[in-house]
Amino acid sequence: MPEPEDELGPKIADAFQTKADAVRGLRERGLAAEARRRIRKRRQTLIAGAAAVVVAFSIGGVWGAIGGPSPIATSQDSSSSAGGSAKEAAPEVPATVTPCPEQHPVLTAGGHEAVPLGTGLDLEMPVYGLQACRYRVLPDNTMLLGSQSFNATTAQQIVDAIKVLPERNPDLPVFKCAPELAKPSEAIVLRFDTASGIREVWVGYDGCASAGFFTGSRTYGLYAAPLKLFMKGTVRPTEGTYLDHLEGW
Structure with a gap:
């Protein structure tokens, strides 16, 4: 026996409301999951970037804005350069003093x-x-x-x-x-x-x-x-x- 029209309307409305609530819940859970995923990805990116900087400094390079290493002169290069300049500028100086000979x-x-x-x-x-x-x-x-x-x-x-x-x-x-x-x-x-x-x-x-x-x-x-x-x-x-x-x- 068909249900009265005044009873069918509320049931349909309840069904639609339940479906809407389910869809909304799925959407909210999806958005939350997506947000958590993005946060994890950003955290991983930051950790990887920090590790790269540590590695870069450990090998003596300094990273520029574009990610390329800027060379820094090492102490060996500096000393070699300074040593070469000093060798060219300084005259040959006897290293020891020759004592007075007893017989002259x-x-x-x-x-x-x-x-x-x-x-x-x-x-x-x-x-x-x-x-x-x-x-x-x-x-x-x-x-x-x-x-x-x-x-x-x-x-x-x-x-x-x-x-x-x-x-x-x-x-x-x-x-x-x-x-x-x-x-x-x-x-x-x-x-x-x-x-x-x-x-x-x-x-x-x-x-x-x-x-x-x-x-x-x-x-x-x-x-x-x-x-x-x-x-x-x-x-x-x-x-x-x-x-x-x-x-x-």
């Missing part, structure tokens, strides 16, 4: 002015250090009396102070003495380190024949300015014929 040609040369050929210093050459050697040069008494080392700065100052001097100091006396008295009792040898090896300047301040700085090719007068730069410690004489008439040394 000045002991037998017959005078502080007799510098052997090829031994003397060209005062225009750069110098990198100095060993000052004071010797007793009497025929029956020869020995090393003292020595003193100086760095490149002081060595160059001594050279600069010598090379501006005239050939003779006119304030010093000219002695007339017998040959046996003319010989000095001591002399100083300045042994300079250069790129060509040891080069010397012999210094005469005793006896009565001559005084000054001798290179074998040039003679420079005896003045106090260079003397006071290296006459220190055991290199400093207690007296000398010309020193007794020279002030300021």
Whole structure:
């Protein structure tokens, strides 16, 4: 028997409402699931990106905005470059100081002015250090009396102070003495380190024949300015014929 029309209407409406609720529930659950999926995917992307950055920094690269590595100079490259520049800029400097020899040609040369050929210093050459050697040069008494080392700065100052001097100091006396008295009792040898090896300047301040700085090719007068730069410690004489008439040394 057919149902009355007034009862059929509400049932149809309830059925549609139930279907709609079911569809809405499915849609909401789907949207929620999709949202959770997207959140998981975004989290995974962020984790993967962070891991990539860690790896990039661990191998020394820095990633730019487009994802490419920006090269950074390593300490080895920098040191190699700096080392090459320093090697080109710095002159060859002797690594060690050569000590004063116990037996030196000045002991037998017959005078502080007799510098052997090829031994003397060209005062225009750069110098990198100095060993000052004071010797007793009497025929029956020869020995090393003292020595003193100086760095490149002081060595160059001594050279600069010598090379501006005239050939003779006119304030010093000219002695007339017998040959046996003319010989000095001591002399100083300045042994300079250069790129060509040891080069010397012999210094005469005793006896009565001559005084000054001798290179074998040039003679420079005896003045106090260079003397006071290296006459220190055991290199400093207690007296000398010309020193007794020279002030300021």
